Amino acid sequence: MQKGNIGVSTENIFPIIKKYLYSDHEIFLRELISNAVDASQKLKTLASVGEFKGELGDMTIRVSLDEKKKTITISDRGVGMTAEEIEKYINQLAFSGANEFLEKYKKDAHAIIGHFGLGFYSSFMVSKKVDIITRSFREDAQAVKWSCDGNTEYTIEEIKKEDRGTDIVLHIDDENQSFVDKNEISRLLKKYCRFLPVEIAFGKETEWKDGKEVETDKDNVVNEVNPLWTQKPADLKDEDYKNFYRELYPMAEDPLFNIHLNVDYPFNLTGVLYFPKIKNNIEIQKNKIQLYCNQVYVTDSVEGIVPEFLTLLHGVLDSPDIPLNVSRSYLQSDSNVKKISSHITKKVADRLEEIFKSDRKTFEEKWDDLKLFIEYGMLTDEKFYDRAAKFALLKNTEGKCFTFEEYKDIIKTNQTDKDDNLVYLYSTNKDDQFTFIEAAKNKGYDVLLMDGHFDSHFINHLEQKFEKGRFVRVDSDVVEKLVPKEEQNELKLTPEQRENLTTVFSSQIPQVGKTHFLVTFEALGENDTPVMITQQEFMRRMKEMSALQGGGGMFYGEMPDSYNLVVNGNHPLVSRISETVENELGGKLKTINGRISSLDARKSELEAAKKDKKEEEVPQAEKEELEDVDKKISEQKGKKETLLTDYASGSKLVSQLIDLALLSNNMLKGEALNKFVKRSIDLI
Numbered sequence: 001m002q003k004g005n006i007g008v009s010t011e012n013i014f015p016i017i018k019k020y021l022y023s024d025h026e027i028f029l030r031e032l033i034s035n036a037v038d039a040s041q042k043l044k045t046l047a048s049v050g051e052f053k054g055e056l057g058d059m060t061i062r063v064s065l066d067e068k069k070k071t072i073t074i075s076d077r078g079v080g081m082t083a084e085e086i087e088k089y090i091n092q093l094a095f096s097g098a099n100e101f102l103e104k105y106k107k108d109a110h111a112i113i114g115h116f117g118l119g120f121y122s123s124f125m126v127s128k129k130v131d132i133i134t135r136s137f138r139e140d141a142q143a144v145k146w147s148c149d150g151n152t153e154y155t156i157e158e159i160k161k162e163d164r165g166t167d168i169v170l171h172i173d174d175e176n177q178s179f180v181d182k183n184e185i186s187r188l189l190k191k192y193c194r195f196l197p198v199e200i201a202f203g204k205e206t207e208w209k210d211g212k213e214v215e216t217d218k219d220n221v222v223n224e225v226n227p228l229w230t231q232k233p234a235d236l237k238d239e240d241y242k243n244f245y246r247e248l249y250p251m252a253e254d255p256l257f258n259i260h261l262n263v264d265y266p267f268n269l270t271g272v273l274y275f276p277k278i279k280n281n282i283e284i285q286k287n288k289i290q291l292y293c294n295q296v297y298v299t300d301s302v303e304g305i306v307p308e309f310l311t312l313l314h315g316v317l318d319s320p321d322i323p324l325n326v327s328r329s330y331l332q333s334d335s336n337v338k339k340i341s342s343h344i345t346k347k348v349a350d351r352l353e354e355i356f357k358s359d360r361k362t363f364e365e366k367w368d369d370l371k372l373f374i375e376y377g378m379l380t381d382e383k384f385y386d387r388a389a390k391f392a393l394l395k396n397t398e399g400k401c402f403t404f405e406e407y408k409d410i411i412k413t414n415q416t417d418k419d420d421n422l423v424y425l426y427s428t429n430k431d432d433q434f435t436f437i438e439a440a441k442n443k444g445y446d447v448l449l450m451d452g453h454f455d456s457h458f459i460n461h462l463e464q465k466f467e468k469g470r471f472v473r474v475d476s477d478v479v480e481k482l483v484p485k486e487e488q489n490e491l492k493l494t495p496e497q498r499e500n501l502t503t504v505f506s507s508q509i510p511q512v513g514k515t516h517f518l519v520t521f522e523a524l525g526e527n528d529t530p531v532m533i534t535q536q537e538f539m540r541r542m543k544e545m546s547a548l549q550g551g552g553g554m555f556y557g558e559m560p561d562s563y564n565l566v567v568n569g570n571h572p573l574v575s576r577i578s579e580t581v582e583n584e585l586g587g588k589l590k591t592i593n594g595r596i597s598s599l600d601a602r603k604s605e606l607e608a609a610k611k612d613k614k615e616e617e618v619p620q621a622e623k624e625e626l627e628d629v630d631k632k633i634s635e636q637k638g639k640k641e642t643l644l645t646d647y648a649s650g651s652k653l654v655s656q657l658i659d660l661a662l663l664s665n666n667m668l669k670g671e672a673l674n675k676f677v678k679r680s681i682d683l684i
């Protein structure tokens with residue numbers, strides 16, 4: 001037996017490996033099995049070029065567990081190693097020197113691990129001792145056993161081993177006994193080794209015999225050596241992709257589409273990505289993509305490798321060019337990763353465009369499920385926006401779909417306003433905004449349905465992108481004003497009539513939560529609605545956005561909801577109210593108005609006199625009179641208000657019109673609704 005020192009110039013290397021390099025101890029199994037796979041594939045390659053002339057035979061890699069001895073053994077029938085090779089590849093560590101390693105390690109431990117062959121040494125994270133029992137494939141090679149107990153000392157001796165290949169025996173240490181467990185090993189194999197290219201067997205398959213579970217002589221193979229993404233797309237059917245999806249996500253609904261990636265220049269990348277049906281709760285849909293490196297599972301957290309919106313996709317990516325075991329910040333700055341990321345974005349867009357072009361019907365049918373993903377992409381990725389603008393759809397309230405270009409043509413004639421802007425009318429709820437949608441349609445307008453999770457953001461985004469176009473919610477104004485044109489009707493009401501009607505209507509609006517109403521007048525047609533409720537586009541959007549961002553104390557979120565109660569000044573019913581007010585209160589109002597105007601006149605005089613004087617020069621009497629005049633003015637105004645309010649509360653017409661307006665906006669609730677029902681019954 002020989003003894004030696006592992007080529008590390010410092011004693012610290014093992015504690016470092018143990019403690020810091022891999023936060024996840026469980027990856028030791030992945031590392032050792034990958035080495036076994038590499039060794040097996042090397043031998044296959046040698047056989048194919050004629051350098052190995054023997055029989056390859058059964059190449060299965062076997063993992064076995066000895067619960068009594070507390071060992072895990074990984075055995076392969078690959079190239080094996082000679083004593084010299086152990087010296088070179090194991091003893092000298094697989095990197096040029098520990099000093100260099102430690103230098104770099106100080107900077108960023110995670111950034112370098114993938115660049116140095118430390119795979120084998122990860123076994124010391126869980127073992128107090130590791131044996132390598134190996135025999136090279138070369139004829140007459142001498143088998144050797146190497147042992148090391150986790151210090152820098154090892155032993156190596158010649159032994160007898162019939163077969164070529166390597167057994168790695170891990171003597172699991174006390175802290176890691178949880179790995180000495182059949183179920184745990186099965187779990188790890190399933191997680192990391194499920195798609196490795198060489199068969200991996202863990203024990204034997206079992207069957208039930210005479211009420212007992214017994215082992216058969218068939219290997220329990222845990223992996224699939226030719227997973228779908230490694231096969232040629234031409235050889236695969238739709239059903240194969242679906243089956244693979246079900247295998248990856250047994251609980252999920254079938255996906256919408258898939259993309260088979262196969263790139264070999266300027267980097268290597270294969271994989272299959274799926275578009276899942278994305279529900280509104282997007283957070284739980286994220287991070288389902290599994291990342292592999294030559295069929296070895298690495299992670300299911302692809303953040304930083306693919307753009308944010310693509311993390312909504314499901315599936316598998318496999319690339320030997322993505323640096324593994326490295327920190328996120330390192331990944332994000334890696335140029336290969338950047339290239340891969342933009343390549344995937346392009347492929348995804350290409351695939352969607354291809355489906356859109358070749359089968360628009362299916363694309364439209366699936367639009368509702370795709371929309372969230374596409375809008376998310378368009379909002380967050382400039383390049384994706386540019387590509388997706390060709391096939392992203394706008395859907396109207398009748399369920400018809402249009403591309404951006406097509407839609408422009410649809411609305412060009414009717415919905416261009418006086419400043420040459422295209423007005424995109426939209427609704428966020430077909431039922432709630434029904435009356436408004438109907439009114440718009442009657443006017444020959446088209447109304448889009450924008451009821452998706454991202455739509456309020458998306459609308460803002462489109463407005464920035466579209467030249468001369470803006471979005472207006474269908475209930476944000478009276479139909480005449482949605483698309484402002486030059487010619488406007490004239491308002492028949494005089495300023496005085498308007499003032500009276502403002503009090504009449506505002507005094508009768510019931511309290512609806514914290515909502516605030518402002519009475520405004522519009523010159524609409526005689527056949528249009530007499531009274532309606534609208535909400536200013538800007539205000540509503542601000543509130544919606546702050547709700548979406550969830551910023552509790554945000555300025556707009558705190559504002560009360562503010563609506564307009566729009567009175568159609570040209571409607572006969574409104575004229576009738578105005579006339580009744582004049583008939584019934586005309587005389588009294590005239591007297592009050594007369595008093596107010598003479599008081600106002602006096603007030604102006606007093607103020608003019610005061611204007612050029614300093615505060616102390618104004619005679620006390622004048623100051624007192626001014627105060628008195630102010631008081632009287634508000635008294636008169638109060639009287640006027642009481643008169644109008646009294647009239648209004650006795651007028652069934654006023655409250656009925658307000659109720660109807662609230663009703664069309666779904667705002668008649670609680671007490672107000674109750675009163676409305678009672679009044680309606682009275683009318684019957």
Ligand SMILES: Nc1ncnc2c1ncn2[C@@H]1O[C@H](COP(=O)(O)OP(=O)(O)OP(=O)(O)O)[C@@H](O)[C@H]1O
Binds near residue numbers: 079094
């Ligand atoms: N099962 C094995 N059969 C034959 N040779 C092996 C086996 N395991 C390891 N080796 C040899 O030891 C070397 C070092 O292995 P190690 O896992 O430390 O690094 P690596 O495989 O080169 O890199 P990494 O695992 O970090 O990707 C390998 O390159 C290989 O030559």
